[in-house]
Amino acid sequence: MDTQGGTPLLDTIVDPAQVAGLKDEDLVKLAAELRRRIIDVVSRNGGHLAPSLGVVELTLALLSTFDAAQDRIIWDVGHQSYAYKLLTGRNASFDSLRKLGGLAGFPRRKESPYDHFGVGHSSTSISAALGMAVARDYLQQKHHVLAVIGDGSLTGGEAFEGLNLAGHMGRRLIVVLNDNEISISPNVGALSCFLSRTLSRRWVRQMRKDVLAFLRSVPLVGHKLATYAMRGEWSFKSFFTPGMLFEAFRFTYIGPVDGHDIVSLKRHLQMAAAVEDGPVLLHVRTRKGKGYAPAEKDPTHFHGVGHFSPETGKAVPPSVPAPPSYTSIFGKTLVELAKEDSRIMAITAAMIEGTGTQLFQQQFPERFTDVGICEQHAVTFAAGMASQGLRPVVAIYSTFLQRAYDQIVHDVCLQRLPVTFCIDRAGLVGEDGATHHGVFDMAYLRHIPAMRLVIPRDENMLRHCLKTALACDGPCAMRIPRGAGVGVELTGTPHLLPQGQGEILREGRDVAIIAVGSCVHPALAATEELAGEGVECLVFDAIWLKPLPEEQLRELAQRFSTILLLEEGIRAGGFSSAVLEFWNDAGCLHGQHIRRLGIDDTFVEHGTQKQLRQLVGLDAPHIAATVREMLRKTA
The missing domain is CATH 3.40.50.920 (Rossmann fold)
Known part of the structure; x- marks a missing residue:
């Protein structure tokens, strides 16, 4: 796409209500302008580029169909919220994105009345939206409540807890599943395979015709059965596609829908809004990085990026070369130690590159597991390994490990199992802000009996701390800061440090x-x-x-x-x-x-x-x- 054009139409949007008044052809023009604006700012400020580019049309369709001032639109994680920010009165300040004192990289309530719920961690949107739906009904209000959740976030357990209760309660609620078949790291698990299934269009059409003909042939009630089956052009397909999963949760399922076809999106959103007898899930297929070739080609890299050239997509190197990052030193050291000890296993939660474990995955694929966005499962999974004599390393960001506190206490420390927690992004992480700063781990880990906690001062000490942590006869955690090391020389091979000695x-x-x-x-x-x-x-x-x-x-x-x-x-x-x-x-x-x-x-x-x-x-x-x-x- 042309990254040099202006944004004349976008510049006229000061209220999201204006979006609903635009013609379809103008919405297509606005989509292009939104992408230009997002690419321009993120290329300078860094940020979550590919997710936001992938939901431009979906955002426009949402604001064309619903009243952002009254209806509650909840974004899961918030990686994909940039277009929403631009269309809800923040275009003029968008250049301050992720800068000190500027716009946050995620939705947050104090920033805008259109940010109805603050986010930053995954899998929370359905639970929050259901709570809002209950409050709406209790207060006898009429507005819509929508949760927009990605397929990566749907691998998180809390999302299923929300789905389960929503189906049980039968509240009027819309869940929009943004299915781009990739989260930060490639999605894993049976659910991902299930969502990504595709069927022959000719096969689906023929089967649909055959079943409709059969239903109409049923005496007395045939036409009613056929009408139900055709409702929304989706019901029958749901028996053979991901719809059967959500129907089991007592959701009305619509989809899958082309997430880049604004007209189709609007029509299906209106269809979802018309369902009044319980929750509905609209399954939308999108392409991460849509409209920007470098991001479409490498959506993982462009999920979260630093400064880059918008013309080429290539990273702009710092004026002074930085030392290797703590994360990369950790990854290399883990491989080095794993070559010496076949018991060492590595586990991460949808953060392969973010935790530096991609090298371990390449070297020892049979000893590596990405569990998806399931931190609780990762910890207990590691405990199971440790109980059988292995030495699992759980590499998770500090702010995400908070989600597995009970598992650390009950499943690891109480049993004094030798699980090593490598806590990446420990300390202040920078532009991702309050939801991502790893400032609580020392406080929430040190009081747990049997836990040890070692904190390297630089990248050389990190190597020794990792070897020491793996040698402990019980649980041990090691903090890893974000970003480049201080540039000290890496001396010799990793060696053991005396415990409890500075x-x-x-x-x-x-x-x-x-x-x-x-x-x-x-x-x-x-x-x-x-x-x-x-x-x-x-x-x-x-x-x-x-x-x-x-x-x-x-x-x-x-x-x-x-x-x-x-x-x-x-x-x-x-x-x-x-x-x-x-x-x-x-x-x-x-x-x-x-x-x-x-x-x-x-x-x-x-x-x-x-x-x-x-x-x-x-x-x-x-x-x-x-x-x-x-x-x-x-x-």
């Missing part, structure tokens, strides 16, 4: 800075600055959150009266809380001046990682300023 990286006499993970190198940079002012700081990398390096912490509390604790996680219940609890219980506190820097009791907005670390005070200049302030107060 490392003094710099000696000093004035202040003790005790840090973990991504805060360690900023602490070292801050001490260099302070040394030029005559302030000598000790920097201690605790490495372990559980077990804590208790003897070393006891010694530091005795040596220093001014102590700064650093963590890139929520302070409440996190690393610094653990240290203070230990010091208090061990009788180590005797009037020291102690400060804690970390994430306050708040949700952090979106922006670059650098901006966000400045915002929360975890960069080197702020660390240095905090030390100066502490010394002034104790002078």
Whole structure:
């Protein structure tokens, strides 16, 4: 498509109600303009490109058929919401997408009255929409409630829980299944195969004719039976296509429908809206990345992208080459260790490339499992493996592992099974914002009995931490930050670290800075600055959150009266809380001046990682300023 054209029609849309008044030919023009606008902004800001391009026509059909101000349209995950943002009053501010202080990359309620539910994690839309439908009926209101869910999200268990209850309750509800046959990683499982089945059009038409003829031949009730079978041009097909699954959930099934044919989409949405005696599912077939050749060719890469050239689709390299990412170092190290230990298995939840496990998949396909968007299942699945003597590695983003908390407690830790949790995107992740920041894992893991937690400060230490975690005789978690490493040299082969022992990286006499993970190198940079002012700081990398390096912490509390604790996680219940609890219980506190820097009791907005670390005070200049302030107060 032409990525250089303007958006004259889009620029006139200031209210979504205007979309309903457009002619069909104008909607086609508007679809092209939406794609141009999305490609232009995402090429500069990064974001979820292919999913949003795939639902442009669907978004237009939804806003042509329903009243966005009254009807509730709920997007699952929200990866595909950019066209919706543009058409609901946010075109003028769309250039700020995913920037600090700008539009979020996902729907969120405080951003727009048209964002009826905040999202960012998958498989939630049906449950939320059903709750809204119940509220609507209780309040005696009449509006429609729609959940737009992708086939990838439909692999999540919560989606089926929502379907099950919706069918049982029989509420008026519309679920739009956006079936593009791919989520972030290729869809897996029997459900995906079922949804992706295609049948010969000639075969379907002939079978439909034969059955209709048979039904009409039934005495007395034949014509009524045939009328029911023909309703909406879909009912019979549902017995041979995915419709039979949703009919089993007591949904009226319509589809599959071409998701890029606006006229057909509008007609079928109107048909769905006319169903008043229970929930209905409209099955829409779309193509991820539609209208932009590079994204159509490689929808996985263009699911979430950084800066790229809109003309070629090629990534724009940074002006200064970045070191390898933590994720890539993890993936390579996992393969290296797996060559030595045949018990090592790898599991991820629809995030093969995101967790760096694609290399393991290529090297050891028989030892790799992508479970789909099923974090709870992934953890218990790993527990089953571990119970039989294997060493499973569960690679999941921190913010998504939250969904499997009970399984971590009950199925892994209670049984003290040797499952290794490699928690990617630990800490502040950047532009994806509050739904994706991995700032809670230290707090929600450290209090679980039998769990160990190790936190590498850089990519070289990551290799040693992974080997150590895999050698534990019970569950162990390791945090992996997002993005490029700090550029340290990778030395030798991975070796075991002593459990519950940290490392003094710099000696000093004035202040003790005790840090973990991504805060360690900023602490070292801050001490260099302070040394030029005559302030000598000790920097201690605790490495372990559980077990804590208790003897070393006891010694530091005795040596220093001014102590700064650093963590890139929520302070409440996190690393610094653990240290203070230990010091208090061990009788180590005797009037020291102690400060804690970390994430306050708040949700952090979106922006670059650098901006966000400045915002929360975890960069080197702020660390240095905090030390100066502490010394002034104790002078």
